[in-house]
Amino acid sequence: MDKVLATLDVGDKPVLMVANKVDVLAPDGLPDTEASNLQALAALALDGQDVVLVSAEKGWGFERLVQKITDLLGGELVDINVIIPYTKPALLQLLRRYGQVLQERHENDGTHVHGKVPGHLLPRLGQYVVNRASLRGQPAKAAG
Numbered sequence: 655m656d657k658v659l660a661t662l663d664v665g666d667k668p669v670l671m672v673a674n675k676v677d678v679l680a681p682d683g684l685p686d687t688e689a690s691n692l693q694a695l696a697a698l699a700l701d702g703q704d705v706v707l708v709s710a711e712k713g714w715g716f717e718r719l720v721q722k723i724t725d726l727l728g729g730e731l732v733d734i735n736v737i738i739p740y741t742k743p744a745l746l747q748l749l750r751r752y753g754q755v756l757q758e759r760h761e762n763d764g765t766h767v768h769g770k771v772p773g774h775l776l777p778r779l780g781q782y783v784v785n786r787a788s789l790r791g792q793p794a795k796a797a798g
Contacts (some may be wrong), residue, residue, distance in 0.1 A: 668726045670706065672719060677709035731770035736782040739764040745779065 659665045706722050708715035731754065738746045746765055749755065753771035760766075764782075771779065 668730075670722055670726055671704065672706045672708060674708050674710055676707040676714065677712045727772070730772055732773050732776060733769075734771050734776070734779060735766075735768050735784050736779050737761075737764045737766050737784050738782055742782075745782070748775065748778065 655669075656665065659667070659669065704722075706715060706719045708719055734753075736749070738749070742764075746767070749767060749769060749771060752775060753769050755767055755769040757768040758765060766784075
């Protein structure tokens with residue numbers, strides 16, 4: 655797998671292995687509450703490789719999957735303070751969808767947001783970046 659990712663020039667990106675349909679591997683009659691035991695068995699069978707086991711049919715493993723994705727991407731999020739003008743609602747939606755809003759306040763000049771966003775969104779939000787003081791009720795000052 656590492657060779658394929660390197661060939662695609664994404665070898666430096668985080669990887670999360672996920673196996674679906676683990677309900678097929680479960681013994682008949684395994685109660686849903688015991689599904690987490692499959693994760694421990696998988697760790698032994700896979701020599702400690704981190705693999706998230708899920709079953710879309712049974713709904714198993716999705717809490718762990720979301721947590722793993724959050725942990726994996728959390729390292730790539732950048733702290734940001736912005737004032738998004740009310741005339742740019744799509745930017746606010748972008749921030750909410752792909753980032754984490756830690757604080758939000760509506761003022762006359764726009765929506766003041768302190769949050770975390772993936773680094774690739776910085777160019778789209780850059781002109782709206784302000785200093786941290788603007789989110790604590792002090793006058794906003796443009797960065798730069």
